[in-house]
Structures are given as C-alpha cells and as structure tokens.
Amino acid sequence: MLPQILPKEKVSTFVRMLQQTYRVVGPALKERGFYDYQPIEDPSELVLDYNITVASPKRYFFPAFDVLLKYKKEQAQDILKSQVEVQRTVLFGVHPCDIYATWVLDDVFSKDTKDPYYLARRERAVIIGLDCNKPCDEKSFCLDMGSLNIDKGFDLMLTDIGDRYYVEVATDLGQNLIEQSDVFTAAASADHAALQKFKEEKQNNFKHKIPYDTKYLPELLEHSYDSLIWEANARRCFSCGQCNLICPTCYCFDIIDEDEITLKEGQRIRKWDGCQLRSFAEVAGGENFRPNAGERLRHRMMRKGHYMKLLFGKLGCVGCGRCDRNCPADISVLRTYQQIAAASEATV
Numbered sequence: 001m002l003p004q005i006l007p008k009e010k011v012s013t014f015v016r017m018l019q020q021t022y023r024v025v026g027p028a029l030k031e032r033g034f035y036d037y038q039p040i041e042d043p044s045e046l047v048l049d050y051n052i053t054v055a056s057p058k059r060y061f062f063p064a065f066d067v068l069l070k071y072k073k074e075q076a077q078d079i080l081k082s083q084v085e086v087q088r089t090v091l092f093g094v095h096p097c098d099i100y101a102t103w104v105l106d107d108v109f110s111k112d113t114k115d116p117y118y119l120a121r122r123e124r125a126v127i128i129g130l131d132c133n134k135p136c137d138e139k140s141f142c143l144d145m146g147s148l149n150i151d152k153g154f155d156l157m158l159t160d161i162g163d164r165y166y167v168e169v170a171t172d173l174g175q176n177l178i179e180q181s182d183v184f185t186a187a188a189s190a191d192h193a194a195l196q197k198f199k200e201e202k203q204n205n206f207k208h209k210i211p212y213d214t215k216y217l218p219e220l221l222e223h224s225y226d227s228l229i230w231e232a233n234a235r236r237c238f239s240c241g242q243c244n245l246i247c248p249t250c251y252c253f254d255i256i257d258e259d260e261i262t263l264k265e266g267q268r269i270r271k272w273d274g275c276q277l278r279s280f281a282e283v284a285g286g287e288n289f290r291p292n293a294g295e296r297l298r299h300r301m302m303r304k305g306h307y308m309k310l311l312f313g314k315l316g317c318v319g320c321g322r323c324d325r326n327c328p329a330d331i332s333v334l335r336t337y338q339q340i341a342a343a344s345e346a347t348v
C-alpha cells in the first residue's frame, strides 16, 4: 500500500468524514495547558502538535469503570444481560509509545483467557498514529524502552513534513479510509525526501537515558530484589496510586457485584485497581501480602521491567514518562532503572 499525502488544511475534512462512521478521539487542550485524549466534536479541537497527553488512550478500550453485566430475577428465570457497549472509535494522532502500549494490552487481554469487553472495543477501533521527531520532554525515555520506532499496531501513521503529513498505510482498513476520502494524493519524490529528513532529525534528537541495553533490565531487576533502593525511594511514597492510573500499560482491576437489597436485580462492574494502593494485596481476614510501600514499589518496577516480559514477551514499560511527570513525591521509574545499574556495579 503506497504512502499518501494529507495536506494539513484538509485534516478537518478527513476528520469530518471519519465522524460519519466513528467517534473520533484525539489529543485536545485541557485546563492549565495540558493535553488529553478526548472525543472530538469539532475538528478544530484536535491538537496534533502536542507533546504528551496526561493519560493514555487505554480507557477507550478498558474503561476505569465498566458495567460487565446486569441481571434480573423474574419468576424462576435469571435474566443475564451482557453489557458490552461498543462505539466504533478512531484514535487520531497517537504517538508511537501509546501505540506500543496498546499492543502490550492486546497481549494481556487476549493471551490465554480472552477478555470479550476489551477485545470487542479494540476490534472495532482504528488507530491513526503520529510520529515524533523529538522527545515530549526530559521525562520520556521511549528510545530506551524500544517504543519509539514501531512498524505495526496502527492503521495509518502520519509524519509531519511541513505543510502536509506523509501517511504510511499499514492495513486494509487504513487503505479503505483513504479511498473513501478525496483529500489524499500519492506521495511524490519531494515527499519521500522530506520523510528521510524527518527521520534523520529524529535519530539525532533522541538520546539514550538508561546506561545499559534494556534487554538486561529483567536480570538487573532480579539482581536488585533485596536492594535498599526500594525502601529508600518508597519513604516518600504517598501510596496514592496516581502512577498506576496514568500508566498506559497498567491493567489491574477489581470485579464487584452490586446487588439491590431485594436480591432480584443487580450488576457486575469492573473497576481499575492499582498495585501502589495499600489495599491492593489485602485479602480476607485483613492480611496483606505487601503492607510496606517499599514492597509495593518494588512490585511495580518488577512487574514493568521483568514479570510482564516473562508473561508476554514484552517489557511492561514504554518509557512515556507519565508516572515520573505526575508523581507528587517525585519518585521516578527512570531514575530507578538508572539506580539499579549502579546497585549492580556495587555488588560485583
């Protein structure tokens, strides 16, 4: 499928065409100068020169609060009604790290037990990516985590080459969308040259921040299991769970049955949970497997940099830097990844 060109002044026309079939969700400016993924009513709300959104787009596939089913008991019959509400959605302008994170979640929700709620939304979604040619800010480390340069997980990928976007077409669905619209033209040699220039600049603008190849991260974390860094860093932790909420790859949840007092009807809901909350590992009888913040912090880092690799073959951190940016105690996953290299040197 040959690359196309989308003039910037035609983006609104393309978005309006998409809106005839889909809910379009994309980065928009929020209060206090932050960006976040929002359903777009008017194409002028879409901001494509954003740096990073506060939260990832995962909530459009895996909502923070989801009614899974409702039941009603009538006479001798139980009526169970599954509640998968699916809106066909285009995620527009998604950066490579968030596409990579979606790819991680696809594995999480489809390996072994398939999650029909996540998959129903995911299968009806279109992803239109937007490449980055410089880091969002000093907190991002996507180059180290391998999520900067991706070649799949999207239907179309836009690259800003001045007054127009170079559009790579990755799927038949992406190709169909292009064919339905009259705003695209085939890329010409000047466009290919502009793309090459973008890629060269991109390569120069991103620098490694972790002092080792992250293929060694799982081993280094294992080596640091008994390190003092967990307690030392967690001393400042408020156990607020903010880092879990905004992480694009955190997927833990609770299932709760809510019954009416008559026990004749009720609903089953799924709510996000977070491993940094004190109650996360609490079980019946009040026992808690991870009562200390240090244990919880270690668990989170192990999960991202070791256990998810074992389970799904991919690291569970894409280096978006959201947790570092938003932690009220300035606890940093990037610094921790740097510190474990030093800790490992000290023990050699």
Ligand code: SF4
Residues within 6 Å of the ligand: 236, 237, 238, 239, 240, 241, 242, 243, 244, 276, 326, 327, 328, 329, 330, 331
């Ligand atoms: S690490 Fe930071 S964001 Fe996460 S629970 Fe602790 S204080 Fe909250």
Ligand code: SF4
Residues within 6 Å of the ligand: 243, 246, 247, 248, 249, 250, 304, 316, 317, 318, 319, 320, 321, 322, 323, 324, 333
């Ligand atoms: S752990 Fe932090 S840096 Fe890594 S993917 Fe989650 S929010 Fe982004």
